[in-house]
Amino acid sequence: MTDEKRSSIFIIKCKFYNFELLYFVKLIKKLIILFIFLLPSFLFSQDIGKIYSISYPADTVVNFGPCYVGDSLIEAFHIENLTNNNFIIYEVIPTFGILRDPNETFVDEFRSFKNISPRFPINMAAKANTTLLIQYNAYTDLFTYPLGWYHTFMQVGFSKITDTSLVYGKMFFLKAKKTNKAIDGYEDLLNFDSVYINSTVKESLTWRVKSVLKDSVSLIDQKFTLLSPQLTTDEFFPHFYSINPVFRYKGESLTWQFEYAPLDMGVDSGRVELAYKPFIDTYPDSIQKAICKLQGVGVKQDIRLNYANYDFRNDTIFLGNIQTNKLLKINAQIKNYGNIPFNSTDEQITKEYLNISSQILRKIKDNPSSIAQNGTADFSFEIKINNIGNFVFRYEITSDISQRNIKYAPASANKIVFYIVGKAIEPLIAVSSILIQFPTIYQYLPYCESISDTTLYIHNLGNDTLHISQILIENDMPKFTFTTDKTELSISPKSKDSIIITFSPILSKVFTADLLLISNSENKIDTTKIGLMGSSVAPTATSISIGDYKSMPGSIIEIPIMVDSNIVYSSNFSDTIYYNRSILQYVGYKNQGTASQEPIEKILINEDSSGYLAIFIKKPPTSRFYDNKVLIKLQFKIYLGNAPSTLISFLNPRFGNQYCDYALRIPKENIKNGYFEIDSVGGINMKAYPIVKPAVQIKSLSPNPVKDKIDIQLWCEGTTNLKLDIYDYYGNIILQNDYGKIEAGDYNISQDFAMEPTGMYLIVLYSNSKPIYQRFIKY
């Protein structure tokens, strides 16, 4: 920063500070002047003097009471100098004056009041006091001074002796009643003013009545008359003497107490009459009455809802179901059904146990004027409910009733409460998992579809219907590796639904994708993201083999199917094994202690007459073969068959699982067929050749060599067609006999052969099975 810049900033700062300093000095000057002006007021009010009526020391209204015509009344006022200075009271304003009441009824009412003692000027020495006597005169001149109330203002004060300006003073309002009644009251009207209805406490006022003419005046009656319509039970409660009292002497005052407890709104009035005979000796029938009127007003503050932009009843606004976290504006109006103006001093929204955001937009107290009877006022506020569920909160209006001169207003009137109730609703999505890991899938294509699917449960924990408008899967390439069965979903509150996600890879690799559920749930964001992961691998290779075995006919041999440890990835096996069934015949299996031992779902092994042994072994879908080198042990019975040995060949071995029957690869080089050889039979090559068990057997052929006749004994196993041919050595047919259909049993066939030339001959017997050949010699 350069020096020039620094200096310019400094100047700006100095100007700014200089301006503020001048403003501050002016403010101090103003405060000092204000203090000087206010100082006398402080001094007068507290330390200079005291002036008060002795009869009404706490009041500036001094009621002289009734004064009979021609009589007078005196009221005393105490005047005291509290300072160490000497002051003086002159008979002129500002230190003393009896002044005209601007609202006087009669002319020059003030002339009925005058000072009678002490004489002016009155010296008020330091710490001195004096009594000022003011007299009211009820002049007999009824024309100039008629009967009635006389009012005046009286100013009293003292000033410095040297300076007539007022040092301390006080203004009083004097009133007196000029009457021609022997007994009359201090008041013509007892005004109870505003009393809250149905209060448990009664408002009480006292009526003072004075005998102003003479001694010994007896009341003859005390009576209260209700002037206003009596709509309820009694609201005025006069307390009369049980015995009509006697004013024993002139100037004696007696008091009557009256209570007022309104039960309804409106003005109530009554009249009290005290009857007496003022001149009982001279005019015994003359009756006079001292009369006072009672007046009160029963008031009630009755503020009710008059309008709301939602349903409302009584003091409650029903918002119904509203969405959470949505700003809601409530406009309402109150109406004053009471009989007193209503003012709000404060308004607030109170809530409990709820996370509610609220703001009052317009308050009733913002109205420029009071709400008159039947008047209305609007208020409005905004709320936002953060949590789901039923809610209730209050709109509280603080009334100014406690600050007003309304007697016995109940505490409940201090606050007007409106309730706002409703139910905050919101769909709330919750899923069982945010990451779905599919099991590793073997790539079985083209044999099987390589598919895995899983069910994703979607819960709606909220209390509003969850609408999932879109169910998307963002796949990497290739597309459609992960798919779902649904594209949208609606779930009722507090319930769940599901979608099925299918993983169908076409390559052997790891796949990832994102499942997006776009819903109306406002839980943070409206999109729920679920990771999908799956992998596909090529099937594992395995091997299968059967060893070399030998055994003697008649024995049972156990031939195991040998496998390797990779079969633990499979749960079922199927194949057809081929062998020479004239040597081996399947009798059973053993799976105990093998890879196929329990638990097992199914073992089906069937042998057909051609030597094909179909094997199907299935474990429960969730289990796999055990890691055992023996898949299963096959049991065969050994026969002396048509060959010394046989291959035991796998035709199409397959290891599968619940997903595919080709769960494991078996390369050709991994398939080793078995070999079985008949053992313990001497001359096996002479014996083991195809022999067809004939249905017809030649039991004997005799004689052989034959000369004349040959006898052939046959045994037939069952019903068959029989035909006998005899061929010579050169293959020429010599004889043909067709015996047709014969039954089972022994037969003897005799054939004359005397005419045939010598040589070797061949008999061939044809039946339903293979032909039987037998040679014989003719000599």
Next chain:
Amino acid sequence: MHSQGFDWEYSARLPYKIPRAFIGAGYTFSYNNNFGDFSFFENNVYSLNFKKGNGYVNQLNVSFQYWEKPIIAVFGNVFYRSLKTDFSQDMTYPRSNGADNWFATYRTNMNSSRDYLGISIGGKYRILNSYFSVGAQITSLFLLSSSAIATEEILSPDFEHYIDGSTKRDIKYLQLPDFKNFNVLPELFLAYDYSIAKGLFIQSSLRMQIPIFNSTSTDKFYDLPVGIELTVFKNLNILN
């Protein structure tokens, strides 16, 4: 006191010194029962076990007998023995053509022949001063040769035959367990001596070999020959 009880001194006037040593020659024919359990191989393929057989024994012997006491004699023989034994064993196999099963029974016959050179020593004891005596001997056999031939025939069913259509065949390449080259066996006999001339008598005996030792070194094969022996003895004055 006379040896073997023969009173060859016809009178006192013709004094005759009774000989104590004799030499003789004889022939023994025995019926031989064989029992055992030995394997039979054809062309090195085990085929069956023979359990029982029978045959006969021809034996020529040269004997020396010395009467130690008038009632006790000791003797020794040198002999040539020829044994012929026939064995037969039936074998029934389950037979199948792949569709039907049945049983086929084959009978194997074997003729065995063995030649031994043997020596034996023993003693005999006259019973109650009669010409009957009982005796026992220990025989040592040295195998000179052995041979066997065998055939097999189909007993049932009738339609069964060999690949050449025949129902009987010779077993050309057969193997039997090896017979022991040397064997020792006890033998008991009941003998009767009959004088046919002075210094000359015939010993006839009924004898039985006790098969306490196996004839082969591997399998069970016992010979139980029971036979008759005739041997002519002539005195030898040199040992009197």
